Amino acid sequence: MQRLLACRSKAEAQKAIIVSGVVVFFQFAVFLAVGLALWGFFNQQSPEQLGLTRNDEVFPRFIVEGLPAGVSGLLLAAILAAAMSTLSSSLSALSSSTVTDVYAQLKKTPLTDREGLRVGRWATVGWGLAFIAPAAFFKDDSGSIVVLALGIAGITYGALLGSFVLGLVNKRARALDANVAFVCAAATTMTLFVLEKWVLAVDGVPHVLLAWQWYPLAGVIVCLVVGGLLSLRHGREAASNPQAETSTVGTRD
Numbered sequence: 001m002q003r004l005l006a007c008r009s010k011a012e013a014q015k016a017i018i019v020s021g022v023v024v025f026f027q028f029a030v031f032l033a034v035g036l037a038l039w040g041f042f043n044q045q046s047p048e049q050l051g052l053t054r055n056d057e058v059f060p061r062f063i064v065e066g067l068p069a070g071v072s073g074l075l076l077a078a079i080l081a082a083a084m085s086t087l088s089s090s091l092s093a094l095s096s097s098t099v100t101d102v103y104a105q106l107k108k109t110p111l112t113d114r115e116g117l118r119v120g121r122w123a124t125v126g127w128g129l130a131f132i133a134p135a136a137f138f139k140d141d142s143g144s145i146v147v148l149a150l151g152i153a154g155i156t157y158g159a160l161l162g163s164f165v166l167g168l169v170n171k172r173a174r175a176l177d178a179n180v181a182f183v184c185a186a187a188t189t190m191t192l193f194v195l196e197k198w199v200l201a202v203d204g205v206p207h208v209l210l211a212w213q214w215y216p217l218a219g220v221i222v223c224l225v226v227g228g229l230l231s232l233r234h235g236r237e238a239a240s241n242p243q244a245e246t247s248t249v250g251t252r253d
Contacts (some may be wrong), residue, residue, distance in 0.1 A: 158219015
C-alpha cells in the first residue's frame with residue numbers, strides 16, 4: 001500500500017505490484033538459502049537436538065553464538081529497524097486509507113488538509129491500539145512465527161483475490177455482492193484458522209482440518225460461489241447494462 005500511494009499513476013501502480021511479486025519471489029529464495037545454511041552450520045541437527053523449544057530460535061542462536069560481537073549487534077539493530085519500518089509504514093497506510101477512503105467519503109463537505117491531518121493522527125492511534133490488542137492476548141509461543149503470520153495473512157488474501165476475480169468473470173455481480181462474498185470468504189478462512197489450532201487425532205496421528213497453504217484457494221472458491229449466487233438476483237439485463245440497477249435506484253430515491 002505504501003508503494004501504491006507513492007505512485008503517480010495507475011500504470012506506475014500496476015508496475016509496482018508486478019515488480020514487487022518478482023522481488024518477493026527472490027526474497028523467499030534468499031530466506032530458504034539462509035535456512036539451508038543454518039542447517040549446514042549446525043550439522044543437520046534439529047532444534048530439539050540443539051536444546052531449543054521452537055524453530056524460530058535457530059537463527060537468534062546463530063546470531064549470538066556464531067557471529068562476532070560487532071556483527072551480531074549490527075544484525076540485531078537491522079532486525080529491529082526492519083520491524084519498526086514495517087510497523088510504521090503499515091500504520092501510515094492504514095491511516096491514509098481510513099482518511100481518504102472512509103472518512104472523506106462519508107463527510108458531506110470537502111475535507112480540508114488541517115482536518116485530514118487531525119483525523120489521520122487519531123486513525124493512527126486507533127490502528128495502533130488495534131495492533132496491540134491481539135498481541136496482548138496472544139499467549140501461544142509454540143510453532144513458527146513465520147507460519148503463523150502467513151496463516152493470518154491467508155485469511156484475507158483469498159477473499160481479496162476472490163473479489164477481484166468475481167468482478168472480472170461475473171458481469172452480473174455488483175459491489176454489494178462482492179462485499180458480502182468477501183465477508184463470507186474471510187469468515188470461512190478465519191474459522192479454518194481457529195479450527196487448525198484444534199488438532200484432530202486420527203489413529204494417534206495429529207491432523208489438521210485444512211493447512212494454512214490452502215486458505216487463499218478456499219477464500220477464492222467461497223467468494224466466487226457466494227458472489228455468483230447473489231448475482232443471480234440481478235437478471236440478464238443487469239449483466240448487459242451495469243448502470244441499469246444504479247439508475248433504477250436513483251429514480252426510486
